Amino acid sequence: MSSQVSVNQGYNSQLPGSYPHLIPAKTLNPVSGQSNYGGSQTVSPLSNYQGPGQTLYRPPAASNPVTSSLPSVPVPRMPLPASQNPAATPMPSGSFLPGANVQPPLNWQYNYPSTGSQINHCPRSSSQPTISGNTNLTSHQYVSSGDPPLQNNLTKSGIASNTNNGSMVVHNSYDEIEGGGFLATPQYANKNPTMSRSVGYSYPSLPPGYQNTAPPSTTGMPPSSLNYSSGPQGFTQTPLGANHLTASMSGLSLHPEGLRVINLLQERNMLPSTPLQPPVPNLHEDIQKLNCNPELFRCTLTSIPQTQALLNKAKLPLGLLLHPFKDLVQLPVVTSSTIVRCRSCRTYINPFVNFLDQRRWKCNLCYRVNDVPEEFMYNPLTRVYGEPHRRPEVQNATIEFMAPSEYMLRPPQPPVYLFVFDVSHNAVETGYLNSVCQSLLDNLDLLPGNTRTKIGFITFDSTIHFYSLQEGLSQPQMLIVSDIEDVFIPMPENLLVNLNESKELVQDLLKTLPQMFTKTLETQSALGPALQAAFKLMSPTGGRMSVFQTQLPTLGVGALRPREEPNQRSSAKEIHLTPSTDFYKKLALDCSGQQVAVDLFLLSGQYSDLASLGCISRYSAGSVYYYPSYHHQQNPVQVQKLQKELQRYLTRKIGFEAVMRIRCTKGLSIHTFHGNFFVRSTDLLSLPNVNPDAGYAVQMSVEESLTDTQLVSFQSALLYTSSKGERRIRVHTLCLPVVSTLNEVFLGADVQAISGLLANMAVDRSVTASLSDARDALVNAVIDSLSAYHSSVLSSQQPGLMVPFSLRLFPLFVLALLKQKSFQTGTNARLDERIFAMCQVKNQPLVYLMLTTHPTLYRVDNLSDEGALNINDRTIPQPPILQLSVEKLSRDGAFLMDAGSVLMLWVGKNCGQNFLSQVLGVQNYALIPQTMTDLPELDTPESARIIAFISWLREQRPFFPILYVIRDDSPMKANFLQNMVEDRTESALSYYEFLLHIQQQVNK
């Protein structure tokens, strides 16, 4: 048997050693030492370089020599559908309703396209699933509790590449290899509603609690209609038949507290003192224990409404939030010559399929009955034959497959890293090159990769500088191209070099680079041409381009003009959130087509039009990093932040040439995607790079009634090339119950996921309509859903603002969004900072988006060990979470605010001497430094506690939040207070005022 399972450690696979696309088609000029590109071209060793002025001109013999002769990658450039054509962005103005003016209520959940997102309409299957002859259904038996945990049994090595039989299947599109959605060639027939009703696992009756709540007055579907067949279904057959998915109530997760109706005007403090947990879907425990971790995959509604009409009534958005490439401690990895997938819809076999018997399984997305392949009958974990239902694929909602050759369009690409540095006068002034080059030197050996890793560097000001790092040179050579109108690549074969072979030259260059431009007077920035050059250089392989920019680009294509008007910052209307040119988006799409992702590091004190520049990352699946006012001396905190973030950036896991598809059970439809990517074909997301810190969101609708369905599933499949050159597929599957009443929909609402999805939608709305539209829509989302709850679920009108327990924090989170940098009004939001915040909303996993929006506040001057966590002999205090209001502060205390990427420790004026001396290490308040970003490690229990707590917070996330210690008279105090979202500001309501406003609208 060839199946193997391993944990996610120690990649071992063999890879094709040579990469066929790297052979340059044409060499411009053989270089030996000082080479010449015709009359006035100069190649100079770095030591001779005296600043700008040495120039390469295009060799006259070959006009356009490089571009025309690049070996082409067999990745087709997909013609852009009109809706994705960068030049064509039709959009309705002002509303989710096309062409309509903003008229409350704005219905977020309607599926009108907005161009800020990428939208598709999945083809619908018009046929019904096949039901094969045998109508006996059974639920398969889940793992017994006696089974050893998967990870303990996995072999860690020897992942054999046993699938390569010598012939490389070359497909002409990724769509084909990953497999489309519902295929156009169904052989479906024989619709059998009785059968489809029995699909999936038996769903237990609802808990008594559900029936005890106020019956819905207008939904017309009493809860009793959910009395599905509750006993064991189908035949009992050893070993599959011992059905324990019975009607037992014990596994139901909803706590009685969850059934409460709350009057927010009376119970104002609904914020739990411990971190808010996502709701647990109301599934039988045997299903739920196999379900996908909500950190990876969650839905705004953990109970899916069975019809669009019901969803419309709830006025809540339906969508998924994903963190698909998150770093995982344990990840089962399967190597098998057969990856078992539904023959019809290409779903990967998963814990929520139904085994009809040992030889057949029924797809939980399209209901097709599939055969179990012979190989799958053997379980590599138990080494038992005849247990397909115990295979790791059927026991893990999150799993990774080693992909055989049919999942490749070309041999897996090598890891390729290209760095593009702004070296204009402005850039040199900031001193950033020192930090970045040092960080690269420190982490050069930690870049994810293997013996095939390639690296290259480009610098630019008004001209573009290339660096030959060919093995054997005594030092790097700089090549200057001054023709920025029609950029060409000199010596393409020596500019991206094998890191191992040229490591010393690379190190030489990194040590020299920061000093090379110190005397430059060149103020211009030809960013656009530099990006074009970088794109050409990377086109043959794909890879990651890291661009460092410190100002508005001024020369050549992609040059931009300042357009921020400080006086208009406070206005929610006339601000420039849309790109001023489509150059960056178009180039990003070209990059995407060649498997190049562009990460932008913007370090600028001046307006740099991030709305335009950011497109280069957004559509190429890159990320944007922003360091406003970066300066190596004047802004040490930013320097520290850049260093820490670069450390993470350079060493974190990376997937190349990736695509992601999200499938859902027939009847549901995914229509709008949020995140950084390009929608390549209908619903296939193109991700030239995927990183573990990126989040995605999608919106969904109910296209066909799910009346006959008890459970629905969602599956994301991410196909990527690892830095070791393996083709892998990471699959997550989430299973949720379908419900028929409005009350159940509300009870299962996930308020964090809803807020996160609304934030994504509001960014689109800000861009396609206006900021004030987006703000109105956010407020209306609360008003509409709570009005629906009032009128359709509550049996009697009660005074106050009644909300279901699940939505008790909804008004607070929406108010927090209104005060978030993306959507706030007032004069302190600089345009680039607002755009960056919007980029973050789109690209961050939900957990960080929520921390940015509604930070957590703790009192930390009196930490105790009561209720502390004990992790590896460390005691980590767990202070209660406080409401974000100055009422919760006191001058004699110290308070820590965790806003995700930043931690702020505000120390009150009268803070106790004990804290000052035992934690801050100062004798009195006046001695707290104005800039303090570290706590001293003192030999006191107080110091140990707070340091343990802060370290623990930092360990919870992949990036490094900077700590600011803030005195009461510090200018940073304003930032701290800005996050007090429950308080009134000059331009925003307090939480209580907001509740009154909502109540007024709801009771209208």
Ligand SMILES: [Zn+2]
């Ligand atoms: Zn299927």
